[in-house]
Structure formats: C-alpha cells, structure tokens
Amino acid sequence: MKTIVFTGGGSAGHVTPNLALIPKLQEGGWNIHYIGSKTGIEKDIIEKEGIPYHEISSGKLRRYFDMKNFKDPFLVMKGVAEAYFLIRKLKPDVIFSKGGFVSVPVVIAGWMNRIPVFLHESDITPGLANKIAIRFATKIFVTFEEAIKHLPAGKAVHTGSPIREDILKGNRESGLRYLGFTSTKPVITIMGGSLGAKRINETVREALPQLLEMFQIVHLCGKGNRDESLNEVKGYQQFEYVSDELPDIMAATDMVISRAGSNAIFEFLTLQKPMILIPLPKASSRGDQILNAAAFEKKGYCRVLQEEQLTEASLLQSVNEVYGYRLRYKENMRGYSASSCLKEIIEYIEKASK
Structure with missing residues (x-):
C-alpha cells in the first residue's frame, strides 16, 4: 500500500x-x-x-x-x-x-x-x-x-x-434551521480567522443594531471572544468556531465579511459568496493578506476594507454597497472553477x- x-x-x-x-x-x-x-x-x-x-x-x-x-x-x-x-x-x-x-x-x-x-x-x-x-x-x-x-x-x-468537497455540500434550509434564522432576511457570515479578530469583532458589535435592521448575522468570533450579553439578540448567532455545521451555514449565507486568508477566500469564491475582505494589516503580518485581497478585488470578487479604515460607518457603507451589487460580484465569480x-x-x- x-x-x-x-x-x-x-x-x-x-x-x-x-x-x-x-x-x-x-x-x-x-x-x-x-x-x-x-x-x-x-x-x-x-x-x-x-x-x-x-x-x-x-x-x-x-x-x-x-x-x-x-x-x-x-x-x-x-x-x-x-x-x-x-x-x-x-x-x-x-x-x-x-x-x-x-x-x-x-x-x-x-x-x-x-x-x-x-x-x-x-x-x-x-x-x-x-x-x-x-x-x-x-x-x-x-x-x-x-x-x-x-x-x-x-x-x-x-x-x-x-x-474541501464537504464545504460544497451544505443545505440552506438545514443552515437556517440550525441558526434559528428566517428565510425572509439575508444572512451575513462574519469571521476573523480561526483565532478571531479583535478589531472586527468590536466594530461588528458596534454596528449590530443597524445591521440587524436588514440582515441576520452569523459571527464566528474566535476562541474566548463571545459576548454573552448578546446571546438573546434575535437574528444574531455567535460562535467561537464552527466545524461540522459550516457547510450548512455557508449554504445559508448571502454575503461574507472576512479576513483575507487564502484558503478561506477561495472557498468563498468557489461558493460564489460576495465578500468584504478586511486583511490583516502590515503592522501585525507580513502583508500576505493585503496582496491576496488586492488580487481578488482586481478580479471583481470582493470589496477591500483596510483595518486602518474600519469603523462602524465604513463597515455599514461597505455592507450596503456590496449587497447592492451582489449580482455583479456573483457574475464575476462564475468564471472560476476549482x-x-x-x-x-x-x-x-x-x-x-x-
């Protein structure tokens, strides 16, 4: 063998x-x-x-x-x-x-x-x-x-x-049921990588009241980063990390806000999920995610929001713009095959x- x-x-x-x-x-x-x-x-x-x-x-x-x-x-x-x-x-x-x-x-x-x-x-x-x-x-x-x-x-x-083939086999209805979400409002999945992202987590929670007016939010916030005071907020689900349920959650997702780690963003691309990418800044990385995000933005797969410009207002503006042009992003992604x-x-x- x-x-x-x-x-x-x-x-x-x-x-x-x-x-x-x-x-x-x-x-x-x-x-x-x-x-x-x-x-x-x-x-x-x-x-x-x-x-x-x-x-x-x-x-x-x-x-x-x-x-x-x-x-x-x-x-x-x-x-x-x-x-x-x-x-x-x-x-x-x-x-x-x-x-x-x-x-x-x-x-x-x-x-x-x-x-x-x-x-x-x-x-x-x-x-x-x-x-x-x-x-x-x-x-x-x-x-x-x-x-x-x-x-x-x-x-x-x-x-x-x-x-991974299993990421492509998710079921939207199963994802919505697992999350306790309705099918009448779009879903944004937010993730900062397996270790979480403090700045993204804080800004998302600041903008949460406005986001929930139009969207339901899945927040993968990283180990030790849950905010227990938000557990009962309708339309908001937070997890430290998700494994087996991720394919169903992604099937239920209409848009992604994420760091720009290569493996994750290529999964989003394969799934044709419009993205807002917030790459790790140069001050805390070697700049690889900045290059990854720029390459995706050049091909029309995402909008890039640098962490230095990340505020409640800039996040809400980016969400509204990307969701508004979601069909154009999805059309650009259709040309890619993994x-x-x-x-x-x-x-x-x-x-x-x-």
Whole structure:
C-alpha cells in the first residue's frame, strides 16, 4: 500500500487544504499519516478525522526579536531528528506539506530520507516556513498564478487552492434551521480567522443594531471572544468556531465579511459568496493578506476594507454597497472553477510514488 505523510499546522489555514486531499487519496488506496506539533490546532482537527497523528517538537522562527529566538532553533533541530526517525519508520512514498513552522523539520527530514516532498503555498509570496522549505522541495504548488515569479524557476506549478468537497455540500434550509434564522432576511457570515479578530469583532458589535435592521448575522468570533450579553439578540448567532455545521451555514449565507486568508477566500469564491475582505494589516503580518485581497478585488470578487479604515460607518457603507451589487460580484465569480486543482495535485503525487 502506498503511504503519504501530511504536515502543516499552527492555524486552520495550514490544515484545511490537506483535508481536501486526504479523502481523495484514501479513495485511491493510500495509507495516510500526519506529523504535527504537540499543541497546535492541527492536532485536534486531524485526530477528529481519525487519521494517525504523530507529534514532534516545533519551534517558531520569528522575524522580530524575542528571547524565545535563542531556544526555538534547538527545538527545530530536535524536531528534525524526531521527524527523521519517524519517516524511516513510516516509510512514506511522498510527503505533502501545507506550511507552518511544524512543517520545516518534516520537510528537511523527508529530504534527508530522499522522499519526494511537495509543498503548497497559498499566498502570493511565500511565508517564512515555506521560504526555508523550498530548497528541500521537489515541487511547489501555488494558489495564485502571481506567486510563480516569487519562487525558483521550474519548481512552481499553478494549481489553485484545494477545496474541501464537504464545504460544497451544505443545505440552506438545514443552515437556517440550525441558526434559528428566517428565510425572509439575508444572512451575513462574519469571521476573523480561526483565532478571531479583535478589531472586527468590536466594530461588528458596534454596528449590530443597524445591521440587524436588514440582515441576520452569523459571527464566528474566535476562541474566548463571545459576548454573552448578546446571546438573546434575535437574528444574531455567535460562535467561537464552527466545524461540522459550516457547510450548512455557508449554504445559508448571502454575503461574507472576512479576513483575507487564502484558503478561506477561495472557498468563498468557489461558493460564489460576495465578500468584504478586511486583511490583516502590515503592522501585525507580513502583508500576505493585503496582496491576496488586492488580487481578488482586481478580479471583481470582493470589496477591500483596510483595518486602518474600519469603523462602524465604513463597515455599514461597505455592507450596503456590496449587497447592492451582489449580482455583479456573483457574475464575476462564475468564471472560476476549482474542480481541476485536486486532480492535478493528486496526479503529481501518484507519479512521484512510482
């Protein structure tokens, strides 16, 4: 039986594309293993799927000064050693990495064991972990065509983003029933990523009375960010995080307000959901979401609202404008298809295993 090791973690965005590939490979008779960190979000997600999960040490590599910078390189080296012997034991035919700092030791250990290593880069420019991993990779799959110019010549292939099939199978009526919403008012789903977004959460709650005049609101606010005083507000549902119910919620959704993480926005694009994107600002990121959002706005998929300009008034104005032009946004999105992405990546994996 052919064996593949997946890796990637630190955020849900470094796991969900793997979850799109795994069922297809299982159908093809592949034996699946996952290597991740001891405490990252990937552990809970993968173990819930019933996939064998193996823990290694992991250290974060930072662009800024932190006392942990003196300790974490040793954790990375320890992780490489642990991954090296784990890979020798599992004997995979292929390694597939979605990025995040836990992936670096696995990619290096795979290269040391002469195993073909594939990376997937979601953003237009590679993150620090993938920048390190690129030199050990056999091939790099990219979501944005613009990313190719930022990668070594001949190594990158534009495939798009692997989309989970279950996100496409939601039922609108089931979603409305789960939320306790009516079918007579449109639904806006608001999310700030798996960890939440303080500025977005605060502004949404400030604007909530006006939003609820016309819309029903689903607010995925992140762990520890619920406001219990709003529990009984009609037409408003808040969740820290949603998993199994997300396809139905998205089927019931008419418009999305979100950060601009690549995996999420390509799911919205595939579902043809008009978007307001509020990318992470440069002050708290490397600017990847700003580039992602700009690329989507250029294609007519979304409206971008920078966090520095985010106020109650600017949010309400953007909501009214995007909803007013929702049919135009949906028409622009109809030209995009994600169906070939999974097939192309799996063809590369199958070829490497032979």
